[in-house]
Amino acid sequence: MISIKNISKHYGSFQVLTDCSAEVEKGEVIVICGPSGSGKSTLIKCVNGLEPFQQGELVVNGISVGAPKTNLAKLRAHVGMVFQNFELFPHMSIVDNLCIAQIKVLGRSREEAVERGLKLLDRVGLSAQAEKFPGQLSGGQQQRVAIARALAMDPTCMLFDEPTSALDPEMVNEVLDVMVGLAQEGMTMMVVTHEMGFARNVASRVIFMDQGRIVEDASKDDFFGTPRSERAQQFLSKILQH
Amino acid sequence: MYEFDWSSIPGALPYLWIGMVMTLKITVVAIIAGIVWGTLLALMRMSPIKVLSWFGAGYVNLFRSIPLVMVLLWFFLIVPSLLVSLFDIPRSYDTRLISAMVAFSLFEAAYYSEIIRAGIRSVSKGQMGAANALGMSYAQAMRLIILPQAFRNMVPLLLTQGIILFQDTSLVYVSSLADFFGTAYLVGSRDGRLVELLLFSGAVYFIISFSASQLVKHFQKRTSL
Numbered sequence: 001m002i003s004i005k006n007i008s009k010h011y012g013s014f015q016v017l018t019d020c021s022a023e024v025e026k027g028e029v030i031v032i033c034g035p036s037g038s039g040k041s042t043l044i045k046c047v048n049g050l051e052p053f054q055q056g057e058l059v060v061n062g063i064s065v066g067a068p069k070t071n072l073a074k075l076r077a078h079v080g081m082v083f084q085n086f087e088l089f090p091h092m093s094i095v096d097n098l099c100i101a102q103i104k105v106l107g108r109s110r111e112e113a114v115e116r117g118l119k120l121l122d123r124v125g126l127s128a129q130a131e132k133f134p135g136q137l138s139g140g141q142q143q144r145v146a147i148a149r150a151l152a153m154d155p156t157c158m159l160f161d162e163p164t165s166a167l168d169p170e171m172v173n174e175v176l177d178v179m180v181g182l183a184q185e186g187m188t189m190m191v192v193t194h195e196m197g198f199a200r201n202v203a204s205r206v207i208f209m210d211q212g213r214i215v216e217d218a219s220k221d222d223f224f225g226t227p228r229s230e231r232a233q234q235f236l237s238k239i240l241q242h
Numbered sequence: 243m244y245e246f247d248w249s250s251i252p253g254a255l256p257y258l259w260i261g262m263v264m265t266l267k268i269t270v271v272a273i274i275a276g277i278v279w280g281t282l283l284a285l286m287r288m289s290p291i292k293v294l295s296w297f298g299a300g301y302v303n304l305f306r307s308i309p310l311v312m313v314l315l316w317f318f319l320i321v322p323s324l325l326v327s328l329f330d331i332p333r334s335y336d337t338r339l340i341s342a343m344v345a346f347s348l349f350e351a352a353y354y355s356e357i358i359r360a361g362i363r364s365v366s367k368g369q370m371g372a373a374n375a376l377g378m379s380y381a382q383a384m385r386l387i388i389l390p391q392a393f394r395n396m397v398p399l400l401l402t403q404g405i406i407l408f409q410d411t412s413l414v415y416v417s418s419l420a421d422f423f424g425t426a427y428l429v430g431s432r433d434g435r436l437v438e439l440l441l442f443s444g445a446v447y448f449i450i451s452f453s454a455s456q457l458v459k460h461f462q463k464r465t466s467l
Contacts, residue, residue, distance in 0.1 A: 048375060050374060050375060076375055076376070077376070077377025080375075081372075083371065083372060083375075085366075087366075087369060087371065087372035089369065089373075089387055091390050091391050101376035101377060104378065104382055105378060105382075106377075149376070153376060153377065
């Protein structure tokens with residue numbers, strides 16, 4: 001479903017990604033972890049073309065992301081993305097946040113979009129907040145709305161870029177719960193996160209990155225059991241210490 | 243000691259009112275056209291396409307580096323003959339109002355574009371990313387997501403610039419167009435009461451501009467809450 005082949009990217013002389021390759025099958029949940037600055041976020045932003053790359057090939061649903069002829073907007077409409085800072089549209093009510101892209105991008109009628117939006121809002125447990133504005137919601141609630149907004153587009157896969165990093169600790173779980181639910185329903189997901197509990201719970205595979213390279217791509221049991229690379233062992237021992 | 247005589251003002255009020263309508267017409271047209279053209283200039287200036295960004299930057303720098311009164315004079319000299327040759331308008335037709343509106347719009351657009359550019363920059367970069375990630379094109383993201391937020395942040399600055407413009411319209415006296423100031427000047431000269439009429443018109447400009455800026459301040463307080 002997502003095929004990443006030998007992707008390299010640099011800003012000027014600074015190499016961000018070096019020769020990254022990975023395959024994601026339908027229904028897989030891939031957790032990407034690694035120290036900050038290792039290129040995790042850049043890699044998943046390449047998947048929907050938010051970050052351009054210079055070398056390699058990236059194919060999503062049979063469409064090549066890097067090809068100049070590709071209609072990126074069309075591709076992105078079916079690849080959901082959730083950001084670290086939620087990025088809800090602050091000048092619109094929650095229900096409008098959920099509907100705007102359905103109407104303007106997918107061409108749905110307003111009634112259809114509202115119905116779909118409210119259904120998903122209910123799913124993330126926030127039906128009561130439909131008429132509020134993003135600024136009136138807590139971080140955890142905003143992130144759940146952001147997930148619902150992405151799901152409203154009926155995505156074939158979902159990308160999560162550190163979805164819980166900007167949250168207060170007590171709000172992390174409400175967001176993770178929604179994500180676990182999605183994973184159990186068979187949604188194809190690529191998740192950049194440091195939440196190792198989430199990885200242990202639902203990941204199919206764990207990708208470990210360091211300095212722009214994919215150092216390890218292993219099943220979760222292998223990764224948490226006996227990571228092959230020294231760098232991954234160090235990383236795990238540091239974040240699992242407490 | 244100069245003896246003030248205000249007696250010519252009451253009789254002149256109807257004329258002054260017509261002049262004020264002229265002033266307001268120029269102001270409103272220049273604000274609207276200036277904001278629309280200024281937005282396009284700001285987008286050009288921020289465009290990755292080199293030709294567009296050069297044009298945007300060149301336009302803004304040019305208009306900000308020449309005195310307004312000269313721009314006005316040029317337009318009074320150029321636009322009438324251009325209109326006459328383009329649209330077969332009779333030579334007697336008074337094009338001064340149109341050329342004043344065009345000149346102010348083009349001039350103000352340079353200032354508005356800088357305000358709008360700052361406004362667009364004030365919207366977090368992630369908003370464009372989020373809009374794109376939902377499948378919106380650049381144009382859709384700008385129109386639906388970025389510009390509405392940018393304008394909301396900019397309202398006080400845009401209104402303040404409008405107040406400055408309102409005062410600057412008095413410069414149309416170079417074309418002897420009868421705006422509020424021009425009318426006051428005419429009446430004053432006719433009755434030999436120039437000092438009184440200029441004091442009176444100054445007071446009117448002050449009252450309107452000052453109340454408008456107080457309104458902006460009030461508005462600013464409310465939106466910042």
